[in-house]
Amino acid sequence: MSTPLLGRYVAVVGPADTARPSDLTHATEAGRLLAGTGAVVLTGGHHGVMRAAAAGVESAGGVSIGLLPGLDRDEGAPEHTYLLPTGLGELRNGLLVRAADAVLAVGCSWGTLSEIALARRTGVPLVLIDPWDLPDDVGVVVASAEAAVEALAGLLG
Amino acid sequence: MSTPLLGRYVAVVGPADTARPSDLTHATEAGRLLAGTGAVVLTGGHHGVMRAAAAGVESAGGVSIGLLPGLDRDEGAPEHTYLLPTGLGELRNGLLVRAADAVLAVGCSWGTLSEIALARRTGVPLVLIDPWDLPDDVGVVVASAEAAVEALAGLLG
Amino acid sequence: MSTPLLGRYVAVVGPADTARPSDLTHATEAGRLLAGTGAVVLTGGHHGVMRAAAAGVESAGGVSIGLLPGLDRDEGAPEHTYLLPTGLGELRNGLLVRAADAVLAVGCSWGTLSEIALARRTGVPLVLIDPWDLPDDVGVVVASAEAAVEALAGLLG
Amino acid sequence: MSTPLLGRYVAVVGPADTARPSDLTHATEAGRLLAGTGAVVLTGGHHGVMRAAAAGVESAGGVSIGLLPGLDRDEGAPEHTYLLPTGLGELRNGLLVRAADAVLAVGCSWGTLSEIALARRTGVPLVLIDPWDLPDDVGVVVASAEAAVEALAGLLG
Numbered sequence: 239m240s241t242p243l244l245g246r247y248v249a250v251v252g253p254a255d256t257a258r259p260s261d262l263t264h265a266t267e268a269g270r271l272l273a274g275t276g277a278v279v280l281t282g283g284h285h286g287v288m289r290a291a292a293a294g295v296e297s298a299g300g301v302s303i304g305l306l307p308g309l310d311r312d313e314g315a316p317e318h319t320y321l322l323p324t325g326l327g328e329l330r331n332g333l334l335v336r337a338a339d340a341v342l343a344v345g346c347s348w349g350t351l352s353e354i355a356l357a358r359r360t361g362v363p364l365v366l367i368d369p370w371d372l373p374d375d376v377g378v379v380v381a382s383a384e385a386a387v388e389a390l391a392g393l394l395g
Numbered sequence: 396m397s398t399p400l401l402g403r404y405v406a407v408v409g410p411a412d413t414a415r416p417s418d419l420t421h422a423t424e425a426g427r428l429l430a431g432t433g434a435v436v437l438t439g440g441h442h443g444v445m446r447a448a449a450a451g452v453e454s455a456g457g458v459s460i461g462l463l464p465g466l467d468r469d470e471g472a473p474e475h476t477y478l479l480p481t482g483l484g485e486l487r488n489g490l491l492v493r494a495a496d497a498v499l500a501v502g503c504s505w506g507t508l509s510e511i512a513l514a515r516r517t518g519v520p521l522v523l524i525d526p527w528d529l530p531d532d533v534g535v536v537v538a539s540a541e542a543a544v545e546a547l548a549g550l551l552g
Numbered sequence: 553m554s555t556p557l558l559g560r561y562v563a564v565v566g567p568a569d570t571a572r573p574s575d576l577t578h579a580t581e582a583g584r585l586l587a588g589t590g591a592v593v594l595t596g597g598h599h600g601v602m603r604a605a606a607a608g609v610e611s612a613g614g615v616s617i618g619l620l621p622g623l624d625r626d627e628g629a630p631e632h633t634y635l636l637p638t639g640l641g642e643l644r645n646g647l648l649v650r651a652a653d654a655v656l657a658v659g660c661s662w663g664t665l666s667e668i669a670l671a672r673r674t675g676v677p678l679v680l681i682d683p684w685d686l687p688d689d690v691g692v693v694v695a696s697a698e699a700a701v702e703a704l705a706g707l708l709g
Numbered sequence: 710m711s712t713p714l715l716g717r718y719v720a721v722v723g724p725a726d727t728a729r730p731s732d733l734t735h736a737t738e739a740g741r742l743l744a745g746t747g748a749v750v751l752t753g754g755h756h757g758v759m760r761a762a763a764a765g766v767e768s769a770g771g772v773s774i775g776l777l778p779g780l781d782r783d784e785g786a787p788e789h790t791y792l793l794p795t796g797l798g799e800l801r802n803g804l805l806v807r808a809a810d811a812v813l814a815v816g817c818s819w820g821t822l823s824e825i826a827l828a829r830r831t832g833v834p835l836v837l838i839d840p841w842d843l844p845d846d847v848g849v850v851v852a853s854a855e856a857a858v859e860a861l862a863g864l865l866g
Contacts, residue, residue, distance in 0.1 A: 247636075278634060280636075301634075303634065303636070309650065320592060320615075322617070322651040323650055323651055324647060324650060325647075325650045325798050325800070326647075326797070327489075327493075327517075327780075328489060328513055328516055328517055329486050329489040329490070329493075329796070331489070331513075332484075332486040332489060332509075333638060333639075333640075336484075336486075336623065336637055336638060336639045337636040339625075347516075348515040348516040349512070349516045351512035351515075352489075352509050352512035352513045352516060355505045355506070355508035355509035355512055356485055356509045358505040359485055359504075359506045359509060360484075360485055370529075370530065371528055373527065404782075435791060437793075458791075460791065460793070466641075466807060468718075468810075477749060477774065477791075479718075479751075479808040480807055480808055481804060481807060481808065482640075482641050482643070482804075482807045483639075483804075484623075484639050486639070490795060490797075493794055493795060494793040494794055494795065496782075641803075641831075642803060642830055642831055643803040643807075645803070645827075646798075646799060646800040646802070646803060646823075647800070650798075662826045662827075662829040662830040663826070663830045665822065665826035666803075666823050666826035666827045666830060669819045669820070669822035669826055670799055670819075670823045672819040672822075673818075673819040673820045673823060674798075684844065685842055686841075687841065
C-alpha cells in the first residue's frame, strides 16, 4: 500500500454552519483518502466540514486531531480521534494553520477565509475546492477530493 | 471640539511590504483624522500602512499602540506612541482584531485579508478602503480616509 | 483489562535540561502506566521529562501528543506519537494545561512551575512528584509514578 | 527631573481577589514612582494589585496599559489609561511578561506565580515584594516600593 503522506499533517478547513452538501461530500471523501495516504488530519474540531472530514478519516481507520476554539472537549464532533480544547477562540484558526504541513480548504466562510489567508501569509502549501473568488495566486484550486489529495501529495511528497 | 470616538479603539490594518503609495496616503490621513476624533489607534506595529497610520496619529498629537508579532520592541515603527511585542507571530493579527472596537482596512494583502476575515467572523465593525474583490457583505467600502472615519463614527457612535 | 482513564487527557510536565535521573525514571514509568489506563498523554514535546514520558507511553503502545513551543515539528522528541508545532513560545505551557483534564508534574523548573501555577489558577487537577517547596494546597504530592497514576485515576475517575 | 525608565515598560503583577492591604499599598506606591521615572506600566487590567498600580500611575499623570484576559473592555479597572481585551484567558499572563522589559511582582497568588515563573523562564528581569517562599535565585526581593523601583532602574538603566 502506498502511503505518500505518512507522517505528514494536513489541516482540512471549511465552513461549519454554512457548509453546503457538496462541501460535506468533498470533506468526507478527502478525509477518507487522506487517511489512506497515511496523513494525520487536523481540523477545527467542530461540525460541518470539520466533522465531515473527521468522519471520512474515521471510516478509513485513520487519525484526526481537532483543535477546538473553546475550553470544553465536549463541544467537539465525536468523529475525531482526538480533541484538544485551546481556549483561543478564533485565534485557534492560526494555530491550526501553524500545526499543519499543508491546508486543504473545502468551501468557504469568513472563518475559512482567515485560514486561507494565514496559510498564504505564512507560506503553508494550500489546496482549495470551491473557494470564493480570490486572487489567482491563492493556491492550487481543484474540483474533487481525489484531485485535492493528489495535489497535496505532489506539494508535500 | 467634537470627539465622537473618544475612548474607542480602532485598528488600522493594511499591507507592509506591498503597500501602494495611495494606501500610505490614505493610512496617514486616516490616522490623523482618527486622532482628531479621540480614538486610540491600534496597528500591527510594523512599516507600510501600519507606520503610515501611526505617523498620521503622531502628527495630530494622538495615541497609537502597535502590537508586534515578534519579541523585540525595536522591530516596531518608531512613529507609534507605544509598542508591545507579543511573540505570537501572525496570531497577533487576531489579537489586534480582538482588542479593537472597529477595524479600518486600507488596501489588502494576505495578512490584511486574515484580519478582514477575522473581523467579519467575530462581528467587529469593519470599514475598508481599496480592498480586494470580496463578497458584498464584507463591510462598508469607502473611497477616502474622510469617508472611512465618518463611517467608523457612525458604526461606533 | 481495566482502563480507568480511557479517553482522558493527562499532561505530563517537567524539566527539560535540568531533569534529574530520578525525574526521567518517574516520567517514563508514569507514561507507561498512563498508557495502560487508556489515557492520552500530552507533553511539551521536548526532551527531558517530556521525552521520557513519551518513551514510556510508546513502550506500552499508547498515544502521546507533544505541543511544541516553536514552529518546527523536527524540534520534537521522536518518541511522541504526534507532534504539533504551536509557535507560541512559552505560552504553549498554558495551552498544554488547557488541553488536559489533569496535570502530572515530575520534578520542577521555572517552566514547570508556570504550568503548575496555571493548573492551580484554572482549577485543573494536579498531581506532583518531587516538586519544589510550594504551598500545601498545591495539589496531591506523591512519591512514585504508581501512586501518581492512582491519584490521577481517583481525581478523574 | 530624572526619568531613568523613560520609554521602558514595567509589568506590575499581583493578586486580584486575594491581595492584602499591604500589597495594595505597595502597588499604588510603585505605580506612582514608576510613572515618575517615565516608565509605561503594564498590568493584567483587573482589580486588586493591578488596579492599585494603575491608580498610582494615574495619580502621577503617567500611562498604564491593561491587558485583559477576556473579550470585554468593560471588565477592566477604569484607573488604567488604556485597556486591551485579549480573549486569551490566563494565557494573557504570558503575553504580559513578554510585552514587558521587566516585571515587578507585589504579593503572590497562583496566577502571579505563573507570571513570576514565566519571567524567570524567559529571562525577563524580575523584582519582588513579599513573594511566597521560592528558590533564592528567583530575582531581587525587596521590602518597599521605593526599593523596587530603584532595583528596576538598576536592572534596566
